[in-house]
Amino acid sequence: MRNAFINSLYELAAARDDIFLLCGDLGYSVLEVFADRFPDRFLNVGVAEQNMTEVAAGLAREGYNVFTYSIGNFSTLRAMEQIRYDVCYHEASVKVVAVGAGYAYGPQGVSHHATEDIAMLRAIPNLTVCAPADPVEARAAAYFMASHCGPGYVRINKTGEASIHDPATSLDFAPGRLLPVQAGNDVAILATGAIVAHALLEVRAAGKSWSVFSVPFVGGYDPAQLREIAQAHGLLVTMEEHQLNGGFGSSIVEALSDMYAVGNLPSMPRVRRIAIPNCFIGTAGSQDYLRATAGLTLASLRS
């Protein structure tokens, strides 16, 4: 997923001369090709993410379309006020990219677990929050963000994700849209990020004919589509590799509740939220181990 995103950014930078990539001294064996080909539009700013974000805002106001790249919480939480004030309030074309969503850097410990970023960033006005699920969506996210005028955040898993979409299909990849991955009935799984593939595998392994949707953009959902999904299924299940409080599942419940409250939804659907139960997991562990420990599995619906 990471390489799909960066390779797409490379293609985009070849096609348009406004794309500028900043990194916070991370990206070894990933960013070199970009740096070598576009030395005038690449800069390693050192291990200084607050300054990286400020420099990005400064470049953006001079006409560049800037991507800031780091891992985990470093490009996001470390520079949260710069993102809020210098980037989002000023509507700067800065796209914050974080590799290592959720437990992607699992064994490295809690410092590297990006598990609160969605909740914190989706509260900031003007910021488009995107969590692609697979390499196909990661590529689409790069193209979307390159053409998006304004602030963005892209939360990328890492490497080795299976594709859940056929690369040949044309995705309806836009804020507000829920992308069908598998059509079914009774239960609709709404998931964001790389955990979509995990949900899909579980549904198939259990032999269930449930619907599965990938939701790459958090918030701002298309009310007609959300209503249609809510009315066609008896249970909605949200799934994310992120804390329960304030994350993707919260955003879905909020949207449904707001629609119901003003009469845009005849009845409030049952929603189960699968997320990290508001805790840190400090033990070493692979991404799969930590996901299981946190209960990020459809089996947790039984409890």
Place this chain on the structure above:
Amino acid sequence: MTIALDEFACRIRLAALDLCHRKRTSHIGGALSVADILAVLYGDVMNIAPDIVNDPARDRLFYSKGHACAALYAALDIRGFFPAGALQEGFIVDGSYFTSHVSHRLPGVELSTGSLGHALGVACGSALAGKRRNLPYSVFAVLSDGEMDEGSNWEAILFAAHNRLDNLIAIVDYNKVQGFGAVEAVMGLEPLAGKFRAFNWSVIEVDGHDPSALKSALSAAKAGRQGRPHCIIAHTVKGKGVSFMESQLAWHYKSPSDADLHAARVELGQL
């Protein structure tokens, strides 16, 4: 605009005092300390005027001490960036963009600030763009001394020197008093010039209330493109020009009463 720089600075002080008095706002001390710096920048050194606020070739000023808004608003008003009377009528009025920390929604204000330690990094980005695109503009950043405590400033100070941003000029309004006491008591900065020099900046120390000294220092910095960013350490006095406000911490917060304003205007020679 032809106006003597000391006259420009005096008008900034009077306008800032008037705004803080009428609207009962804080930070007059820091507005008075930066007045001469802004007079020299907007009255002489910077290539900026109301009709070129969007000109790519204009000089940029990033005003990091956004709390001292009254001085910047006054300087811009005197130079005609705002419609006549707009500042006096709109300052911190419900629904106006004349907030008491500077707002980029106003003409001539490049960046909203108010949270300290942001503007120098943004100025670095603007300066980097100028270098990468070979554009002639200079980038100025006006910093307070208190905000030198912010780690983000030191990230930017490292960055500017490493990237040889010689089109960047940081001006520290070193008035020696910060939010809760004297700078040397709260978080000492000395040797401040030595710190900047050790970070590979070109440094000029100057009397921040001497317009001709400021003008020659800023002009030299603007002309000097030898691979180092420039720091002008402007030694100033908080509350400068009004004797009972000078170097007094209280005037970081107090707003002038009717009597204070009258006494200040007498001292500034306007009554």
